[in-house]
Amino acid sequence: DQQVKQNSPSLSVQEGRISILNCDYTNSMFDYFLWYKKYPAEGPTFLISISSIKDKNEDGRFTVFLNKSAKHLSLHIVPSQPGDSAVYFCAASAQTSYDKVIFGPGTSLSVIP
């Protein structure tokens, strides 16, 4: 039973438009969330995180929104660029064990020039 779900295996977006990647979680103990980006033949790299005390965190073109009541978070990329084409993993952890992170299955984003 997946505790972190990314229900869209893939997403295609035109260059310059907004990309929205979604993530749902089932464990109400999760209170720290991260997004990672992964290019082929490379390891994942950290993108952005959010604590449950916030509902939004922004870093340049990347914004993560957290809706605790819905157990849902989303990553917005504006504007999308071809270099953003990658697999994006949502991840979550709980205060009881912040070091142990649960990853979602990933969403493959293609940004079309």
Added chain:
Amino acid sequence: DAEITQSPRHKITETGRQVTLACHQTWNHNNMFWYRQDLGHGLRLIHYSYGVQDTNKGEVSDGYSVSRSNTEDLPLTLESAASSQTSVYFCASSRQGPYEQYFGPGTRLTVT
């Protein structure tokens, strides 16, 4: 610059063989992790360590073992390789607490 490396990058082995994948980090992180990535499953935790001499089982630990004799290294051993262990393996490290993990480049293992 600090980094995390994995070796080998590619490995082909036969069923029943013992295989060891190396992971080395120079971040001086206490936490180290091994994951496997399979289509549809994302990254699944195999084993993890919070410091020297500490090891813990993750969600898919059967058939794997690790040891932590120093801060820098966490080798992953497949005791008797099985075809179901064909996968891409990632090592990661992090500081203690709610911080991001730093990943190695991965090892693609094929068990024939």
